[in-house]
Amino acid sequence: MELNVLDRDYMCSGHVGCPGCGAAIAMRFLLKALGEKTMMVIPACCWSIIAGPYPQSTLKVPVLHTAFETGGAVASGLRAALDTKGDTETTVVTWAGDGGTFDIGFQALSGAVERNEDFIYVCYDNEAYMNTGVQRSSSTPYGAWTTTTPGQEWKRLRKKNIVEALVAHRIPYAATASIAFPEDLVRKVQKAKSIKGSRFLHIYASCPTGWRIPSEMSIKIARMAVQTNIFPLYEVENGVRYTINYMPKGYLVREYFKLQGRFKHLTDDDLEQIQEMVNEDWELLLRKAGVAMSAAGTVA
Amino acid sequence: MTQQAISQTVSPPLIPRSSTTTESNKTGSWRFLKPRYDEKTAPCSAACPAGEDIARVEMLVAQGLFKEAWETILQENPFPAVCGRVCFHPCERACNRGEFDDPIAIHTLERFVADTAMRYDLQADIARRPVQGPRIAVVGSGPSGLAAAYFLARLGYTCDVFESMGEPGGVLRWGIPPYRLPVHVLEWEIDRIRSLGVEIHCNHRVSADFLRQARDRYQAVFIGCGHHRNVDLGIPGEDLDGVAEGLPFLEQVRAGNLPDLSGRVAVLGGGNTAVDVSRCALRLGAKPVIVYRRRRQDMPAFEHEIAMALEEGVELMELWTPLEITPHPDGYRLVLQRMAVASQEGPRAQVRPAAGQTQELVVSKVFKAIGNAPEESWMQPPEGDARTLRLANTALVELHGGPLVVYGGDLAALEKSVTHAVASGKEAAMALDTYCQQGWDAVESRISQCRVGPGPSLSMEMYLGGDRCRRNPHVVVFQEINTDYFLYAPRLAQPRLLKEERVRDFSEIDLKISAALAIREAERCFNCGVCNQCDNCRLFCPDLAVCRDDNPQGRRIDYDYCKGCGVCVVECPRNAMALE
Numbered sequence: 112m113e114l115n116v117l118d119r120d121y122m123c124s125g126h127v128g129c130p131g132c133g134a135a136i137a138m139r140f141l142l143k144a145l146g147e148k149t150m151m152v153i154p155a156c157c158w159s160i161i162a163g164p165y166p167q168s169t170l171k172v173p174v175l176h177t178a179f180e181t182g183g184a185v186a187s188g189l190r191a192a193l194d195t196k197g198d199t200e201t202t203v204v205t206w207a208g209d210g211g212t213f214d215i216g217f218q219a220l221s222g223a224v225e226r227n228e229d230f231i232y233v234c235y236d237n238e239a240y241m242n243t244g245v246q247r248s249s250s251t252p253y254g255a256w257t258t259t260t261p262g263q264e265w266k267r268l269r270k271k272n273i274v275e276a277l278v279a280h281r282i283p284y285a286a287t288a289s290i291a292f293p294e295d296l297v298r299k300v301q302k303a304k305s306i307k308g309s310r311f312l313h314i315y316a317s318c319p320t321g322w323r324i325p326s327e328m329s330i331k332i333a334r335m336a337v338q339t340n341i342f343p344l345y346e347v348e349n350g351v352r353y354t355i356n357y358m359p360k361g362y363l364v365r366e367y368f369k370l371q372g373r374f375k376h377l378t379d380d381d382l383e384q385i386q387e388m389v390n391e392d393w394e395l396l397l398r399k400a401g402v403a404m405s406a407a408g409t410v411a
Numbered sequence: 412m413t414q415q416a417i418s419q420t421v422s423p424p425l426i427p428r429s430s431t432t433t434e435s436n437k438t439g440s441w442r443f444l445k446p447r448y449d450e451k452t453a454p455c456s457a458a459c460p461a462g463e464d465i466a467r468v469e470m471l472v473a474q475g476l477f478k479e480a481w482e483t484i485l486q487e488n489p490f491p492a493v494c495g496r497v498c499f500h501p502c503e504r505a506c507n508r509g510e511f512d513d514p515i516a517i518h519t520l521e522r523f524v525a526d527t528a529m530r531y532d533l534q535a536d537i538a539r540r541p542v543q544g545p546r547i548a549v550v551g552s553g554p555s556g557l558a559a560a561y562f563l564a565r566l567g568y569t570c571d572v573f574e575s576m577g578e579p580g581g582v583l584r585w586g587i588p589p590y591r592l593p594v595h596v597l598e599w600e601i602d603r604i605r606s607l608g609v610e611i612h613c614n615h616r617v618s619a620d621f622l623r624q625a626r627d628r629y630q631a632v633f634i635g636c637g638h639h640r641n642v643d644l645g646i647p648g649e650d651l652d653g654v655a656e657g658l659p660f661l662e663q664v665r666a667g668n669l670p671d672l673s674g675r676v677a678v679l680g681g682g683n684t685a686v687d688v689s690r691c692a693l694r695l696g697a698k699p700v701i702v703y704r705r706r707r708q709d710m711p712a713f714e715h716e717i718a719m720a721l722e723e724g725v726e727l728m729e730l731w732t733p734l735e736i737t738p739h740p741d742g743y744r745l746v747l748q749r750m751a752v753a754s755q756e757g758p759r760a761q762v763r764p765a766a767g768q769t770q771e772l773v774v775s776k777v778f779k780a781i782g783n784a785p786e787e788s789w790m791q792p793p794e795g796d797a798r799t800l801r802l803a804n805t806a807l808v809e810l811h812g813g814p815l816v817v818y819g820g821d822l823a824a825l826e827k828s829v830t831h832a833v834a835s836g837k838e839a840a841m842a843l844d845t846y847c848q849q850g851w852d853a854v855e856s857r858i859s860q861c862r863v864g865p866g867p868s869l870s871m872e873m874y875l876g877g878d879r880c881r882r883n884p885h886v887v888v889f890q891e892i893n894t895d896y897f898l899y900a901p902r903l904a905q906p907r908l909l910k911e912e913r914v915r916d917f918s919e920i921d922l923k924i925s926a927a928l929a930i931r932e933a934e935r936c937f938n939c940g941v942c943n944q945c946d947n948c949r950l951f952c953p954d955l956a957v958c959r960d961d962n963p964q965g966r967r968i969d970y971d972y973c974k975g976c977g978v979c980v981v982e983c984p985r986n987a988m989a990l991e
Contacts, residue, residue, distance in 0.1 A: 117950060124955045124972035125433035130441065131976035135953035163436070168429035293950060319976070327977025327990065330951055334895055 116143050116297055126169035128161040131326025133316035133333060135161060136290045137235045138170075138206070141314075144300035147172060148201050150193070152186045154216055155179040156208030157242040158235070182207045182216045183223030186230040202304055203230040209250035210240045213271050224280045224309035231303050231310045234273065237318035245321040252341075254385055256373045257321075265376060269388065274313050274347070281350030283308040287342065289315040291334035295344060295356055302346075315342045323372020335367040340393040345400065353400035364389050438954060442975030446948075448964050449989035451883040451940030455517060457864025458505035460804075460826075460834040461488040464872065464879060465502055465517055466941040466985075472520055472933035473943075477926070478533050481524040485535050486872045488833050489561040489604055490554065490583075492529060492596045495522025496921065497587055498830045499713045507939055510889040513902035515936045522921075523929045529599050538875055540567035542608065545847055548573065548629040550617045551636035553581020554829045555820030557604050558836025559633045562871060564607040566844045571629075572609060575616040581637055583829065585662040588687050589917040590694075594665070619789040626814045631843050635820035635836065636790055638783035638827070644679065648736030649779065654743065657684045657780030664691045664917070672697035673775060677745055679733055680780035681710035686717055688778045689725045693914055697776070699725050704732035704750050709759040723914050730762065734769065742775035785822060792818045800842075800854060803867030804835035807842055807854065815846060825867065834869065841874050878963060887939035887986050896947075896984035903932040942987040948979035 121142035128135040134157050142149065151174045153159055159176055163169045177185045182205040190203045207216055212234035220232060239257050240246040247257040249271040260266040277285045284306050288296040296314065303310040317333045319326040336342035337357055341364060344356040365382045368374040377385075453466035464483055471480035484491040495518050506514035528535075547563055549556045552574040560570040578584060583597050605611065617636075625632050641656045643649065657680065663670070672695040678685050681703035689699035701720075703710060706729045710717060721727060731747040738744070749768035754761040785791050792799060798809040804824040808816045819835035821827050838858065845857040861873040864886045872879045906922040907913075913920050924932075944965055949957040956973040960966050968979075980990040 117946075120955060122955060123432045123434050124969065125436035125438055126954070127433070127436065127438070128953060130953075130974040131978055132953045136951060136978075139953070139955070163429075163433040165427055166430045167433045167435070168431075169433040174429075290951075325977070326974075327981040329953075329976070329978050330982050331895070 116301075117293065119143055119146075121145075121147060121149075121171040123169045123171070125167075126161050126163060128157070129318075129320045129326070131317075131319040131329040132157075132161070133290050133318060133329050134158060134208075134235045134237060136329070137296075137314045137316045140290065140293050140296050141204070141206070141233060141300055142170070142172065144297040145202055145204065145304060150189060150201055150203050151175070152177055152182060152189060152203065152205045154182040154185075154205070154207050154211040155242075156206075156211050157237070158206060158208070160242055179211055179215045181219055182211055183219035183221070183228070183232065186232070187223045187226070187228040190228060190230050205230060205232045207232070207234055208240075208242070209234060209236045209238060209273075210248045212236075213249040213273055221276075221280065224277060224282050224311065227282065227308045229307055229309070231300075231312065233312045233314060235314045235316040236273075237316050237321060238270070239318075239321050241318050241321040253388065254368070254374055254377050254381060256323075256376065263376070272392075274311070277311040278347045278350050280309070282311060283349055284310040284346070285313075285350075286311075286346035287313045287315070287344055289333050289337050289342060289344060290317070291330050291337065292344060292357070299346060321373070323375075324370060328370060332367065332370060335362065335370070338362040339364045339367045340389050341367060343393065343396055345396065353396070355396065355400050355402060359393075437971050438974050439956075439969075439971045442970070442973055444975040444977060444990050445970070446968060446973065446975065446977060446980050446988055446990050448942065448968075448987065449883050450881060450942060450987050451885045451887050452864045453939035453941060454505040454507055454864075454886050454888070455502035455515075455939075457866055457868055457886050458501045459863075459868055460501070460828070460830040461494070461837065462834070462863035462868035462870045463487045463502075463521075464870070466936065466938045468524070469515060469517070469520060469933040469936035470938050470941060470943045472524060472929055473936065475926075475930060477524050477527045481528045481533065482535050482537055484521060484524065485537055486877070487837070487870060488830075489558055490600050490829070490833060491521050492525035492600055493554070493583060493592060494830055494833070495519070495525055496592050496596070497583075499828060507887065507889040507892055507937055508935060511892075511894060511897065511937075512899050516903045516905065516932050519903060519905055519921075519924060520929055520933055523924055523926075526923060527926070529596070535603070537565070538872075538877065539565045539607075542569060543567040545569070545630040546571065546628060547631050547633065547843065548621075548625055549633045549635065550621075551581060551634065551820065552579035552601075552611055552613075553635060553637050553820060553832060554583055555635035555637075555824070555832035555836045555839075556581065556633065557601065557609075558833040559635060559817075559819060559839045560609040560836075561604045561607065562837050562840030563843065564604075564609050565871070566840055568843075570609045572611040573615045573617045573621075574611060574613045575636075577613055579611045579613060585665050586658060586684070586687070588661060588664060588691050590690070590913065590920050591687075593919050619787065622789065622810065622813055622816065626812070629814055630847060631815040631817065633817045633819055633836075633839050633843070634790060634822060635818075635832070635839075636785070636822070638785055638821045640784050640786045641779060642782040642784055644733065644779060644781060646733055646735050648743075651736060651738065651743070654736060654777045654779065657688045657778050658783065660688055660778060661691065664695075669695060671695065674698065674742070675700060675772075675774045676776045676778065677702055677743075677772060677774040678778045678780060680782070681705065681712060682780065682782065683712045683716060684783075685778075685780040686712040686720050686725075688780050690720050690723060691917075692776075692778070693720075693723055693725055694917060700728055700772070700774070701725060702728045702731050702733060702745070702747065702772075704730065705760055705762055706730060706752070719920070722910055731770075732764075736777060739773050741773055743773070743777050745772040745774065745777070746770075747772055783821075790818075791822060798851070800851070802838055802842060802855070802858060804831060805839045805842060807846070807851075809851070815843070817843060834867070837871055838869055841869065841871070882940070883989075885940075891986040892937050892939065893982065893984045893986075896945075897935075897937065900931075900935050902935070903928055938985045940986055943985070945984060947982045947984065948988065951978050951982050953978065
């Protein structure tokens with residue numbers, strides 16, 4: 112890591128993110144790692160609002176606010192324009208929520224990375240359409256309450272594994288990161304910056320408002336998602352080379368679920384079932400990474 | 412096409428562009444809870460009789476600031492090299508890390524910083540008031556007397572210390588064997604006290620008359636002459652020639668006057684003196700057996716000292732008490748009575764004789780070490796109508812027609828330990844200073860303002876108005892530590908001489924540790940309640956509302972923008988913040 116990376120900031124106070132906003136923390140860390148030679152593309156998402164009402168901007172780098180489905184396409188165009196001008200130094204970054212990545216922007220994203228466009232696509236994932244009032248997305252996890260999966264109609268479908276979808280495009284670099292692990296996050300952003308071609312980062316960003324959690328628990332819950340294997344930290348190079356960055360210490364998923372209002376309806380049986388799903392996903396990841404399971408502490 | 416026309420075709424498209432930052436939004440108005448820095452009290456410092464700022468000391472050691480760590484201890488205790496060796500470290504029992512894996516090896520680190528200062532002959536830079544008029548007499552140069560003189564000197568008083576023996580140190584010099592405390596270590600610490608201007612007059616025994624005459628020369632007298640008279644067993648034969656007292660034997664060993672011992676030697680008692688006597692006897696060639704009327708867990712001696720004694724080969728006979736001692740061709744014959752536990756109420760079990768069960772023990776020598784009392788009656792706080800104020804570890808008495816007298820050390824402390832003696836000397840210094848400046852009535856309340864935690868531990872740094880005054884007296888509990896920031900790590904293993912090497916001579920048993928090991932051990936410390944500048948509060952703030960600042964805290968919260976989310980408070984690993 113570059114010296115004093117964690118000391119610099121390219122973001123101002125006064126943004127209008129909710130108290131404890133994980134997406135605001137994620138942006139802080141991203142820009143600390145990227146520095147000022149950065150241009151951001153932000154399709155519709157929470158950050159379209161957080162960045163401030165016109166004519167304000169909370170970021171100290173240029174931002175292009177664009178339509179929901181265009182993150183991949185606009186970044187491709189921006190890159191081409193900069194290349195035409197001879198500017199190869201500036202990093203182009205698309206910063207999209209899970210709705211703009213998993214659902215609405217997926218086509219443009221898939222198209223851009225298939226062409227191996229030279230930019231970094233970052234999805235900060237708060238697991239629902241939070242900005243418009245907590246509607247479920249294909250990133251919403253199994254078991255969650257949202258305003259479109261209310262009461263006993265809670266979501267009974269698994270979360271889409273977006274990293275694997277991107278890995279299937281055989282892009283040079285794809286990784287997960289969490290706001291609770293700043294050094295790991297900054298390292299991955301800097302590594303992505305040093306690579307040419309399409310790079311994808313999936314950053315876990317807790318949402319106190321939409322998840323019905325106390326704002327002060329934002330980081331704690333992000334950390335637990337990693338500790339329980341619900342959100343493993345790993346990276347994949349060229350679609351094949353897997354590296355797992357954090358080995359769990361045997362926390363049960365129930366510890367993570369019981370802290371959040373969006374899961375409060377779940378029964379012990381439901382939690383048991385979710386634990387099995389998490390174990391299954393983790394074992395699958397371990398197989399891809401070629402790590403012997405006995406050494407990696409799957410939670411029974 | 413004209414030049415103008417070309418520039419028109421490439422002019423930027425008409426899109427709205429931001430022209431200002433969000434800093435005009437004072438998002439602090441959203442806040443309904445307010446975080447703030449709120450340093451608290453670590454359980455170790457509240458458990459330390461001398462109230463040392465241990466959480467801060469370990470933070471400084473972890474940063475490699477050994478001199479500053481040493482000076483931080485010296486604020487509260489003039490004897491870090493001694494206490495790092497001989498203290499029974501109640502701090503470690505209170506350590507929150509004990510609930511996580513193992514407590515920090517606090518005493519080892521205390522000794523390490525003091526030994527480092529000794530090795531490089533460092534000069535301490537410590538807060539001190541200019542010397543003022545009043546003189547104070549100190550009777551006894553044991554740990555309480557020297558501590559009183561040290562703290563009084565720092566408060567600007569001139570002290571004369573009177574010692575009946577030829578060299579200063581009291582129990583530290585004469586009662587603790589060299590394998591626990593080498594004498595050069597003690598001398599180095601005493602020299603530092605002398606360098607503050609304290610005069611130590613050796614071979615100067617003080618009498619009861621001294622108190623009556625002291626008024627002319629001294630504003631006050633501190634009496635800390637300890638318990639030096641042996642308590643009798645009250646059984647036939649205890650006065651036989653060759654039935655020896657424990658403390659004089661230890662003095663003899665200290666003086667280098669080593670008698671030859673052989674065969675079985677009985678040591679009667681269960682305190683630290685009994686254990687030290689038996690371990691010295693072992694080193695002189697005997698096979699000692701400690702005879703104690705209660706059980707091992709009831710022995711007043713420190714548990715780790717008992718364990719080491721047994722490891723070295725000392726034998727322990729629990730629940731036996733001597734009935735008589737008679738001469739025997741091989742030395743002495745002891746008749747021992749079996750005891751039975753009658754009640755387990757109270758800190759020590761109550762025992763009674765088990766009828767009809769006795770046995771004989773033939774030994775070559777007998778040592779009595781069952782306890783000590785003051786040598787003369789004037790050395791105890793008088794009963795009666797003298798105006799008296801009893802504090803935790805001292806008693807203040809206004810004698811009729813005499814000066815103010817403070818009884819300290821073993822004469823008045825809660826427990827008989829070196830660190831309680833230091834606590835007593837410190838309390839006496841604070842009490843005397845308050846008495847001289849504000850009078851009798853102010854003493855109690857002034858001292859209660861300097862408490863570390865809820866117990867009797869006191870801080871001189873707080874008395875002098877230092878940074879510790881800012882600390883919240885709340886003692887941090889384990890559940891308040893954010894253990895996500897700590898990894899399991901084994902406690903430092905104290906390097907020691909092998910058992911075989913130990914019993915050969917009187918060499919110090921505990922060996923030195925390297926700076927690398929000390930830093931690693933100090934890094935295990937949670938620094939409960941004390942900010943160690945980890946910067947998590949600033950790093951994780953979603954609103955960039957925590958800023959660097961040159962105040963003593965090092966940072967401040969910008970309440971113009973702080974939305975009160977509380978992330979900083981939860982992510983503080985050591986509970987040095989509060990949300991209210």
